[in-house]
Amino acid sequence: MLPLPEEIAAGLTAMGLPGTEGEPLTGGVSSDIWRVGDFCVKRALPKLKVAADWRAPVARNLYEARWLQRAGDAVPGAVPALLGQDAATGTLAMRFLPPEDHPVWKQRLREGHAEPGFARDVGRRLARIHAASARDPSCAAEFPTDAIFHAIRLEPYLLATARAHPDLAPRLEALVETTAATKRALVHGDVSPKNILCGPAGPVFLDAECAWWGDPAFDLAFCLNHLLLKCLWTPGATAGFLACFDALAAAHVADVDWEAPEALEARVAALLPGLLLARVDGKSPAEYVTQDPDKDRVRRVARALLLAPPTRLSAIRAAWAKELAA
Incomplete structure (x- = not known):
């Protein structure tokens, strides 16, 4: 377990969720993603982790949360449960789905x-x-x-x-x-x-x-x-x-x-x-x-x-x- 980055820890506090340590998750190029207990939290990055100079507004994190809510209402079970979103830090939290029964x-x-x-x-x-x-x-x-x-x-x-x-x-x-x-x-x-x-x-x-x-x-x-x-x-x-x-x-x-x-x-x-x-x-x-x-x-x-x-x-x-x- 590692200490959470400052912005992610602040986002969890704003969302009223517990956690000061977590495990960084890999696989994405556009966000930092950490597992904290039975949920995960992600923060949008202003520059994507690719070779080209590819930048994107971090406000997209808010709209991802809104999509998760809309999609979950339309098709229950089609997305992880949304637990919260903090616009100030560009973070959202959602239920962690274990890879043992949710392979990619x-x-x-x-x-x-x-x-x-x-x-x-x-x-x-x-x-x-x-x-x-x-x-x-x-x-x-x-x-x-x-x-x-x-x-x-x-x-x-x-x-x-x-x-x-x-x-x-x-x-x-x-x-x-x-x-x-x-x-x-x-x-x-x-x-x-x-x-x-x-x-x-x-x-x-x-x-x-x-x-x-x-x-x-x-x-x-x-x-x-x-x-x-x-x-x-x-x-x-x-x-x-x-x-x-x-x-x-x-x-x-x-x-x-x-x-x-x-x-x-x-x-x-x-x-x-x-x-x-x-x-x-x-x-x-x-x-x-x-x-x-x-x-x-x-x-x-x-x-x-x-x-x-x-x-x-x-x-x-x-x-x-x-x-x-x-």
Whole structure:
């Protein structure tokens, strides 16, 4: 056990929670996270722990707490219980979920455990959170986070990639404009396998620092992107990862009731190639895509799909499968 950092200790005091010592937790790049007894506390960092100069407002911690509350109300059990939040120190506290019965989905995928049924549940729970917020107009006013979302999602992913591929800049910039202007539902913003626990009762979502009132297509595209890239990390499980891609996409789109499902799918299909390319040429490259041949595979598929945008996710899945089989 180590003494808690001053800001975290002050945040706990402000929230009325006990603790002066804890255990630092690893895995994130945007926050300091400590376990204190049966809960954990996190503090947003002004500069993310990546090679690029990537900064973000620490006020995002407040909106993460609000997302946790909204998501938990919409789908009980889909998030850890929120215990408190202190805006002055940029800290929040939530119930700690032990890894023995809540393994991280990313690690399960790394080990080749590709379970379409679990992926289907991710899609369903995510869609239920989107749908509940879309039905509640008061939700929008709680998330005035356009600037934060731009700083930690649109700029480091799509606009940074546009600078690396000047010929694609008009297409990537148009995706940014469309995404920023589409206001439909409450968005998590970082629906990645590293932020999803495999709980006994289903998926549990973590780390909603990018919470935003905007386009739910971003959440679906962001998660599906990871399932495509995992094929390069654990090639032996490629068929399973693609089956998870199909299951997650189908489950989410089937539960879309706030707009025409085909309209949302078209925006996801347009956005996904940009996010795919961003994971090799943006500010947050996938840490396991390190070999040049793999990076070139990503670039070939993503560039072709950006230049001739599909409207169906099945077209992206087919293009990726064809590249992997080549």
